[in-house]
Amino acid sequence: MHRAVAWGSAAVLGVLAVALFLLLLTLAKDTALPARNKYGLVFDAGSTHSSLYIYCWPGGKENGTGVVSQLEACSVEGPGISSYADNPAGAGASLKPCLDRAMEIVPAEQQQETPTYLGATAGMRLLREQNSSKAEQVLAEVAKAIGQYPVDFRGARILSGNEEGSLGWITVNYLLETLLKWSITGTWIHPPAEDVVGALDLGGASAQITFLPGTTISDSSTRALLRLYGTNYSIYTHSYLCYGQKQALKMLMASLHQGSSSPQQISHPCYPLGYQENLTVAQLYDSPCVQAPSTASPAESLSVRGTGQPAACSAAIQELFNFSCGANESCGFNGVYQPPLRGEFFAFSGLYHSLHLLNLTRGQPLSLVNATIRQLCNSSWLKVQELLPSMSSSQRRDACAASSYSLALLLHGFGFDHSTWPHIHFVQQVGNTDVGWTLGYMLNLTNMIPSEAPQRVVGLQRSNWVAATVLLAIMLILIFCLLTAMCCQRGSSGYERL
Incomplete structure (x- = not known):
């Protein structure tokens, strides 16, 4: 009777041990062979x-x-x-x-x-x-x-301008893990709203500003409602068409042409002293962002001469903006509503590149940025070629204008100042990934950022693996002990018969 019970116990333990072993083997296989x-x-x-x-x-x-x-x-x-x-x-x-x-x-x-x-x-x-x-x-x-x-x-x-701004905001916050983060306790957590950063984007034809304000957005045309990982976000976003770098510099040239005392001569304070080029009226006014004077002939040739005057350059660029807010109590420029700036901002695309040419993207104080740009704009064409040897001729020509425009857009257009300048981080990449709207676009269209927070990952954690392994070892020891005891009992019975 005792022998039958022992054999039964050993059999049950053996079956459990085999089942546990197969379970561990399956989980190990799943862990070793992740999805492609x-x-x-x-x-x-x-x-x-x-x-x-x-x-x-x-x-x-x-x-x-x-x-x-x-x-x-x-x-x-x-x-x-x-x-x-x-x-x-x-x-x-x-x-x-x-x-x-x-x-x-x-x-x-x-x-x-x-x-x-x-x-x-x-x-x-x-x-x-x-x-x-x-x-x-x-x-x-x-x-x-x-x-x-x-x-x-x-x-x-x-894409619409607001889409471009919103998707850039999603990209940078996704890469920084400020929307959702995996904690060391093995759960998803929502970082506080203060961790969410703003996005500043400058393309060739438009400029975007997007951030999470601390107040209600009173103009619905500048509001984007997003639900990401189970959290609702009401973000401010606006795209200024024609205020991208290429189009803005074209508007600057057109403004200088129309303000020139000689219709065929353009004195350009943002171009280095000693630089000269020729272009036609058709080349200058080939965009809906600029309107040619009715008296100008498309084939008319214009002579452009750089004068290298930092103060005049800055003044001419600021004339591209209308800083009157009109009916809005708070605005960016051209009467567009903008709530007060809040939090940290990541500036990328043209804002990064125009200042990176001058090594001004490492968090330097605004006073140094101003002084460096002023020094560049005061340099002759020959000196600029020495300062920027690896740049193309057009990049050298536009270096002063581009960096001055980026600075004017940030300070006078978007409203940053000496106290908020340190909150701007100029980046090209975050975690080896380019910052821009493209990643946010793909994440959105492939539903990789769900509207609800993902469920906690269910799996066998390390502590569970240890417990399962110990339990398997105990089962094997018990089986060994039972089998040993039965063998000893069988041997003892045999001696008694002799």
Whole structure:
């Protein structure tokens, strides 16, 4: 009777040990073989150039946070797609080298399931204002070119200014993990609202400011309502069309031309002393952001001469802005409502590049930034070429104007001052990922940032592994002891028979 009970106990323990072993083996297999990576492609079709961003993330964590990484950013040769208004097929052809590069990176067996998007920004918004049919033709040709590749193409469209600003804000806060963070206790936590940062973006044709204000947004046209990870955000965002760097400098040149005492001569205080160039009226007034005088002939040649005058340069740039708030108690410029600035801000794109050329993106005080730009603007053309040897001729020519415009936009346009300047962080990347609207665009359209907070990850943690292993060991020891006892009892019974 005792022997039968012992054998039964040993059998039960053996079955439990085998079951526990198989469970551990399955969990170990799942841990050792994670889901394969997934990929996403996003074209940023800007006003001056286009880029293709190639993203990657673990397939099993689509609703997680901080898991998307940028594999590569491929710069498309040539100008932005809006420049192909009279040659739409050329816009599509320009994208193919970067698409070929993406096909080398994304595994062939996953290309057909790789979501691919193209978003066009202010350059195409301006073209649409000028000629909507040409804008549609350009979009059709780029869609046709992308459609020839074995990807999950989900469309090409023109983003609104508020979309561009909101998506840039999502990108930077996603990368900084200020929307949702995985804590050391193994749970998701929502960082306080004070940790959320603002986004400052300067493109070629538009400028965006987006942040979470501390007050109610009174103008609904500047409000974006977002629900991210189970939290509602009412953010302020506005895009200033024509106030991107390229268009703003074109407006500056047009203003100088129209204010010149000689219609064929333009004295440019932001160009270095000794610099000269010629351009036609048609070249100067080729954008809806500037309107040519009725008396000007398109073929008329204009002579531009740099004078290198920092104070006059700053004054001429400030004339591009209208600082009257009108009916709004608080505004940015041109009468556009803007609540008081709040929190930290990340400045990227043109704001970063224009100041990075002068090594002014490392948190230097505003006084040093002002002095450095003033010194550059006071330099001769020969001196500027020595100071910026690796830059192209046009970059050297525009260095003073671009950096002065960025400073004027931040201080006079958006309202930063000496006390809030330290809250601006100039960045190109966060965590090896370029900051801009493209990542936010892909995250939004692939639903990788859900409207509800993700559930706590259910899995076997380290402590549970240890407990399970100890339990398995105890079972094996008990089985061994039972079998040993039965063997001893059987041997003892045999001796008694003798």
